[in-house]
Amino acid sequence: MAKMKYPEQIVANIPFCPGCGHGIIVRLMVECVNELGYSDKIVMHQAVGCCSLVGLGLDWEMLVGAHGGGGANATGLKRMLKDTALVIAYQGDGDAYNIGLAETLNAAYRNENITVIAVNNTNFGMTGGQMSWTTLPGQRTTTSVDGRDSKTSGMPIKVPELIANSFDTAYVARGTVTSPAEIRKTKGFIKQGLQNQIDGKGHSLIEILSPCPTNWHSNPITDSLDRIEKELIPFYYPIGELKVKGE
Numbered sequence: 001m002a003k004m005k006y007p008e009q010i011v012a013n014i015p016f017c018p019g020c021g022h023g024i025i026v027r028l029m030v031e032c033v034n035e036l037g038y039s040d041k042i043v044m045h046q047a048v049g050c051c052s053l054v055g056l057g058l059d060w061e062m063l064v065g066a067h068g069g070g071g072a073n074a075t076g077l078k079r080m081l082k083d084t085a086l087v088i089a090y091q092g093d094g095d096a097y098n099i100g101l102a103e104t105l106n107a108a109y110r111n112e113n114i115t116v117i118a119v120n121n122t123n124f125g126m127t128g129g130q131m132s133w134t135t136l137p138g139q140r141t142t143t144s145v146d147g148r149d150s151k152t153s154g155m156p157i158k159v160p161e162l163i164a165n166s167f168d169t170a171y172v173a174r175g176t177v178t179s180p181a182e183i184r185k186t187k188g189f190i191k192q193g194l195q196n197q198i199d200g201k202g203h204s205l206i207e208i209l210s211p212c213p214t215n216w217h218s219n220p221i222t223d224s225l226d227r228i229e230k231e232l233i234p235f236y237y238p239i240g241e242l243k244v245k246g247e
């Protein structure tokens, strides 16, 4: 594949649904890696889920692992490549927090020198919108048709808070993509997570609240972004830096 220089050119070739947050996040990752001077020294663990579409447009070196294997695969890549390349684990909430929870927590527990980008859209997007651990109470999904009932299926999990409060990692942040201002802040979190890796500081996790208009059955421009700002952020998933080691 010919090298594509411009992030917007890359994203245009990836068939995310209209209004999906993944496209913005891919663009931000590419911009950060380019600006840090690592465009030829970057390897991505590409997760199963809508993350996997990234391979149709982005020409980075990629390892496609088993569903949930990001923490383990990124560990192996980084330990092998050491300072010669940046390693990103790009994962969905279902991948990183459901099926891959053990791998995600173990990599953080070991303070592996990797950067994890976890896209939280409160469902298993690619497979048709099933309930995930991040699904909100009352949220209708294809496996919680009357709304998630926390009495039988628990409350949403907050892995960033769990890692920030439990393990000796470098950095944890949560951002979103609902406005140009929030996109700029999220870019700052991603860049900080990558800079930490360059500086050998250890594990960084950046969770990004991202719209999935297709499975939320909502308008991509208005309702989907409103849901993040009026429901997800104030009641369950506060945004900002949750942990900066040394501060």
Ligand SMILES: Cc1ncc(C[n+]2csc(CCOP(=O)(O)OP(=O)(O)O)c2C)c(N)n1
Residues within 6 Å of the ligand: 048, 049, 050, 051, 067, 091, 092, 093, 094, 095, 096, 119, 121, 123, 124, 125, 126, 127, 132
């Ligand atoms: C071992 C295994 N179990 C289940 C699946 C089916 N599967 C593919 S993608 C996916 C959901 C991914 O959801 P998430 O990680 O949240 O990513 P999203 O598509 O929402 O961005 C599932 C369950 C699979 N591919 N492999």
Ligand code: SF4
Residues within 6 Å of the ligand: 015, 016, 017, 019, 020, 021, 022, 050, 121, 125, 126, 211, 212, 213, 214, 215
């Ligand atoms: S199903 Fe959801 S997460 Fe997947 S590409 Fe479509 S909008 Fe994005």
Ligand SMILES: [Mg+2]
Residues within 6 Å of the ligand: 092, 093, 094, 119, 120, 121, 122, 123, 124, 125, 132
């Ligand atoms: Mg998801």
